[in-house]
Amino acid sequence: MRKIVHLAAKRGFCSGVVRALDAVERALKEGPLPVYVLHEIVHNEHVVAHLTARGVRFVNEPEEAEGGTLIFSAHGVSRAIEERAAALGVRLIDATCPIVKALHRKAEAFAAEGRKIILFGKKGHREIEGVVGRVDSDVAVIESKEALAAYLASLPEEEKRNGLFACLSQTTLNADDVAEMRGILASSLNRLAVDAEVCFATRDRQNAVRLLAEQCEFVIIVGSPGSSNSRRLCETASAAGARAILLSDPEKFDPSLLDGVSSVGVSSGASAPEELVRELLGVLKRHGFEEVPDER
Ligand code: SF4
Structure with missing residues (x-):
């Protein structure tokens, strides 16, 4: 094989x-x-x-x-x-x-227009704390589609019709989830300014991992559990149908995970050094895996 x-x-x-x-x-x-x-x-x-x-x-x-x-x-x-x-x-x-700086400026501008800000992201994440701490008004931090549904259910109908809202997003979320939540908000609030996007690096890495997952049985994402974008890459690969793991240290890779596997996809989070990817490729090579050039 x-x-x-x-x-x-x-x-x-x-x-x-x-x-x-x-x-x-x-x-x-x-x-x-x-x-x-x-x-x-x-x-x-x-x-x-x-x-x-x-x-x-x-x-x-x-x-x-x-x-x-x-x-x-x-x-x-x-x-x-x-x-x-x-x-x-x-x-x-x-x-x-600079992309996070731009997010700060958007939050400040929306707050200055008197808009209530709805921010998709993880409570307690440094980026979210920074954005929330840029405006004096309350910011609703929404972590999931379920939380968004609960938030919308809590709003009076009059506020949904006439209240001024804006939505923004943490830069490292799943791009599809952000698009879906954006759509839900846009169809629920009359006066909503929409500027919720993940950053280009997050989007490009998620797209690349989706392609990997389509052609590989097993996908390994090199990155730390504390890294939001790395975790999202792992979820993206799983959602695209591959078995996927997040690996922070290639030295600790368990080779039994390769049993019966003939195609492995490798990617890494935006904060993971390339040396770790090279280390992992070395481990895979020792187990008989040959790197094929990217033809896309
Ligand atoms: S993932 Fe990278 S490029 Fe994107 S906002 Fe964060 S630091 Fe900037």
């Missing part, structure tokens, strides 16, 4: 992650040291461990930075955090992804 591996055409680090990691490298070179990063620079334990070993300190509050340089991660921060950090007198580098 010929055993093959297909590699997703779009995978791994997105432009926002590359930019954030470049900011850390620049800070390590230029100083002042130490370099602090507020929260994980990206949701990947290998990246965080590697930077920690090089002296980068990850902190939960801006005030933990004592001198040196403080970097905001790619996920962005609230206005309050920005203000607290500015008062510290440390060098500040804002590595928020």
Whole structure:
């Protein structure tokens, strides 16, 4: 039996992650040291461990930075955090992804128009906390279609007819789910401004994984459980009919998962380093899997 591996055409680090990691490298070179990063620079334990070993300190509050340089991660921060950090007198580098920054601006503009914001995303996710913390009014964070139905059921009919609403989305959700929730909202609220989209990197990676899942029995997504976009890739592959797993450490891959499998698809989340993908390909090669070139 010929055993093959297909590699997703779009995978791994997105432009926002590359930019954030470049900011850390620049800070390590230029100083002042130490370099602090507020929260994980990206949701990947290998990246965080590697930077920690090089002296980068990850902190939960801006005030933990004592001198040196403080970097905001790619996920962005609230206005309050920005203000607290500015008062510290440390060098500040804002590595928020420009797409997340644009999301902040949209939330601010909708709030200024007096619209109630409905934000699709995971409560407690750093990106969501940052967006919610950009506006003074309440933001309804909606995690699922079920939560959306409950939210709509709680609104008085008069408000559905005449209330001003806007919907936005976390950048790393499942693109199909976002489209579906957008449609439900648009058919339920009369005066809704719609700007809920996942980012291009999330969409491209999900599309590529869907293609992989159509041609492979088993799909492995390299990425951390804490990474929203990596988890979505795994769900996308499962929904497209493949058996799929999320793998944070190729060294811990269980080869018995390959029993009876002749085609494996490999992709990686936007925060997963390519070295981990290469490591996994090495493991698969040792088990007789040959990488086939991507012809799409
Ligand atoms: S996943 Fe999208 S929004 Fe998030 S950092 Fe990457 S490019 Fe930016």
